[in-house]
Amino acid sequence: MKLKRFLSLLASAAIMATTVTAVTVPAAAAPMTLFSDDFDSGYTDNKISKHSGEDYSGLAGNVFETSDGIGINSGADYFYLDNMAETGDADKVFVLQDNAGVGSNNALNVTTQAGLNSSSWMVKNSGITSDNINGKVLTFTADVMIPADNGFNKGNGVFVYLDALGADNKPTTKTSFGKGLSYAHYENESNKDGEAMWKKTLLGIESWNWWTSNPCIIAFGEKVQNITPGTKYNYKLTLTPDSEGKYTAKASVNGTDYELVGTYLPTVAEMSAYKFAMIAEKANPYNIKTSYTSENQYQNDKTIALLDNLSLTAAVPAPESDVLYSDDFNDYTVEYVDKAAEDKLSCYNTDKYTLRYNVESRAYKQTVDGVEKIIIGKSSSPQNIAKLVDDKFGTTGGKSVQLTSQGIVVNGYMYRKSNITENKINDKALVFNAKFKIPEDGMYNGGVGFAAGLSPVTDGKTAPDAVCGSENVTLDSDSVNHKYKLFATKGLDFYVFDKMMWTLEKGKEYSYTLKLYPNSDGTYTAAATLNGDEILVDSANIPTKDELKTYGYSYIALHNHGWFTYAGSKNADGTSSYENDKPLVFIDDVSLERKNPAEVTMPKPDTAPTDEELGAYKLLDEGFEDYTVDYVKKASANELIQYQKNSFILNYNAYSTATPKTESQQDGRIVAGDITKLGKISKDGRFGNGNNYLNIQSQALVQNGTMWQRSNITADRIANKTLVFKTKFKIPSDSQWGRGFGAAVVLADTATGGKTPNGSIGSIDMSIEQLNDKYCIAQMVGSADSTTFRVFGENIATDLTKGKEYDVTVTMVPNADGKYMVTAKLNDEVKTLAGKKANTDGTETETVPTVEELGNYAFAGVTVHTNGWNTSQGFSASNQYQPDRDLIYFDDVSLKRADAFVFKNISDLTSENEIDMSKKYITLNLGEAIDKVDAKKITIDNGATVNSAEIDTTDRKKLKITFDNLKLNTGYTINVAGVVNPIGVEYSDTISLRTSAGVDVDYANITLEEGTDGKKKVNVPITKQTGITDTVKPAVIVYVYDGSNADAPLIKKAYVKEEEVTNQTNIEITGIEASAGDNVRVFVWDGLSSMKPLTQRKDLN
DSSP states (O other), X not given: OOHHHHHHHHHHHHHHHHHOSOOOOOOOOOOEEEEEEOSSSSOGGGOOOBOOSSOOTTOOSSSOEEOTTOOBOOSTTTOOTTTBSSOOOGGGSEEEEETOSSSSSEEEEEEOOTXXXXXXXXXXXOOOOHHHHTTOEEEEEEEEEOOSSOOOOTTEEEEEEEEOBOTTSSBTTTTOSSTTOSOSSOSSTTOOTTHHHHTTEEEEEEESSTTOXXXXXXXXXXXXXXXXXXXXXXXXXXXXXXXXXXXXXXXEETTEEEEOOOTTOOOHHHHHTOOEEEEEEEEOHHHHXXXXXXXXXXXXXXXXXXXXXXXXXXXXXXXXXXXXXXEOSTTOOSSBOOBOSSSSGGGGOSSSOXXXXXXXXXXXXXXXXXXXXXXXXOOSOGGGSEEEEEOOBTTBOSEEEEEEOOSEEESEEEEEEOOOOHHHHXXXXXXXXXXXXXXXXXXXXXXXXXXXXXXXXXXXXXXOSOOOOOTTSOTTSTTSOGGGEEEEEETTEEEETTEEEEEOOTTOEEEEEEEEEEOTTSOEEEEEEETTEEEEOOOTTOOOHHHHTTOOEEEEEEEEOHHHHHHTXXXXXXXXXXXXXXXXXXXXXXXXXXXXXXXXXXXXXXXXXXXXXXXXXXXXXXXXXXXXXXXXXXXXXXXXXXXOSSSOEEOTTOEEESOXXXXXXXXXXXXXXXXXXXXXXXXXXXXXXXXXXXXXXXXXXXXXXXXXXXXXXOHHHHTTEEEEEEEEEEOOTTOOOXXXXXXXXXXXXXXXXXXXXXXXXXXXXXXXXXXOGGGEEEEXXXXXXXXXXXXXXXXXXXXXXXXXXXXXXXXXXXXXXXXEEEXXXXXXXXXXXXXXXXOTTSOEEEOSOOHHHHTTOOEEEEEEEEOHHHHHHTXXXXXXXXXXXXXXXXXXXXXXXXXXXXXXXXXXXXXXXXXXXXXXXXXXXXXXOOOEEOGGGOEEOTTOEEEEEEEOSSOTTEEEEEEESOOTTOEXXXXXXXXXXXXXXXXXXXXXXXXXXXXXXXXXXXXXXXXXXXXXXXXXXXXXXXXXXXXXXXXXEEEEEOTTOSSSOOEEEEEEEEOOOSSEEEEEEEEEOOOTTOEEEEEEESXXXXXXXXSOOEEEO
């Protein structure tokens, strides 16, 4: 175990011991044993009995029984007299042998017996049922050996397999193993003799072709590996079900793993039918005959194979690990990474790296005076390019791989399984990690390269595709597909895919991480991190998901370019100092892990966001959550493009000094700092929203200490828009902040041809107040006794408290003059800015940028400054200003825009612009979308109440306000508040409206007619409006005036009638006495109690 892991475990244990009182961990369910046999118990007289009868449907018991039909056939087609010594004994085919040399105690000895017939098998119940195996991982294990003195030949074989019950109540393979079976499994699949066995064989021991008698292990129709007589083998076969009801299979022989292709694997449904566990001896008489001669005859009772400790279990699958592969090399027991024993793909299907079979060392030669000379000699041990060494990393103990000089190395690749499948990586982010170090005194030079990556394999190839076989190319070339390279080097140049990213240094330890973040179109976004420096990888050679799912192998590579290796080691006399068996590079902790995308933080892209990406409201939104660095990076060049980023970058000219300019202050009171650590990204969640925030650190006396990024402001984006700026800040209670300190959030432009945005302070002789007020949207100014908060040069608060968190909101509303009305809010303090300040000469200076000026403010910054004299006065030689202390925190810095949030009109009123009493609601139409509304803040007087306030889902600029307890024909005052737009601006207003009367008076058809009684009558048509549920009881008043005196008419008579209207009716007043020349005036009121007119009076003559 490496030191770092040991310490991590100790730390974890300590945490658990101090924070957890009791932990109950559910035990994993034990595997179910379906069948097993150690051949030590259950067998009467230590013999295997023969099954009684021909019916196997009721087979029970825990021991094997031989076939009822097993026997010896002495016929000419089973027994060849010249080549076979004598006929055998069927009772001796399967023998229990003590101390056989494999397993413990008894083992099963499968022996040669001449003339053996086709029913040479034994059987027991497999324990398999659908319920027992559904969703379970099946694991078969066995101990196997062919003794050195054996009877194995190409005509004999041994199989442990599974079988189903046939229609005749016997196993389906009841007569499969005699003269009709030349090979149960064969290299050439056109030989179908053993096809019935291909989906059944857990373990086969047989020759793989007719021309050799070499034994090999076979599983489900596939060769696993050759075996050597006299060697004991621990065999394991694991069958893992997938979601489609199929299996994947892995075989392990003495710890070497082999992934089966799986062509002949049974499905789960087929497996469920395998009632029997079987062991059979294949005895093909013709192939036995061809293996022997009359001088060297086939002998009986010779061991073909020994078997012991057979077991088949079923277990619920363990939760699938998110680590696809991980190698810290601690469990390698060899001195050098093993080279593949054969030129076969199966050699690399392991959980440890295996060196490519055709790894090669070449000499570098030059022709001098017509004579070819070897300058760099080839190595006789190219297989030794990967050595296991101890303790090569300062922070980690344990083993590492040392890539070692061995002449000019080509094909220097080692592979292992990546365990990548489509299901495992679907919708997942992938994170690759590795550590490496190039020793300072090694042979490494510009001709050496090393790499790590992933590779597919082309059908029919015997090794993965990723390989470089030419000494005339370097690893950065396309001789190896760039998409396979998670990293590669050319000398000290470090590449990711095809992009050169960093220059390495000898003697330095490096930790490398590559993140692949899935996109919706099946591509990945890549971010590479080297020792904390994270950069997005801009490459067209990032593999897609469809490509990556085929990358079944991980690799580590060493490669030499011949001429460059020579050029980097050339001596003055033309010879080379490049030696073999010297360390070139150390590599450790190589891993690939899958993660949920939400767990993976990616850096912001550096490309300017489009209008579509910003959306309707956003300009700037910085919460620091996607920062993976520990400190805001410093610009690498004095160029404006350095700050055209979507994350903060520290000014290239940022500088700190520990030397005040006043000599009396140069007594060590200011301790030197590191300007690159000015902007710390704290990730402890102690401030702001989320985990991360900007933690400004004390770093001596700072000038030009501004961190910049794009503001995304353009003239078009802010035209006619209300702007809302927000941030949070806090000066910690133990901060050294005080006199001479200052910080600000700024929005700034750039001088023509300028290399840095405006808005920094370039001298410690200056103070934060000397920044242009028009840039300072939030500014903190420290003094000896207090700290003042200012917005655009105007004081908002003069007594900030250390340890208190402050929320800032600055709202900027444009006016018709191209200026802004600015409101600043600090927690609960609100102030409307004057926008100008008085000068000593009596003039005034504008302090708020105009709309035109702000349209050029392409950069947002956080600036920090310490005035040299004032800061130094606050400290002394005995009370020093220390570096790396928290000064001030910032988080949630945002700038948003929206259309003017103003009243446009009210809809859903009556034609008289009254609240329609048939609806009892109104709809406010505003100039911008509504994000949320607090209906409790909307009120109405005169006893009415607000029932609800709902945003129109089809047009979010509309707000429907519904009322209760309204009265007909009544005036109301409605106070609207709590209506907020997407950028946080609240709309408030006071609206005065009347309710409708609930009826419509047909004014044109109010008439004076002759009554039936010789008098007059007045008809007033009135209709109750649809939807009105209130009682409507209008009153009609009729006055008769004496028309003889036009200047002062006298009322002669008055008539009144009040009547409830339920639908459409005429209110009729009869008996009206009126003479010729009299005037009749008709008034219609809402009732005699309220007497509010429903229409204008009508004069009738």
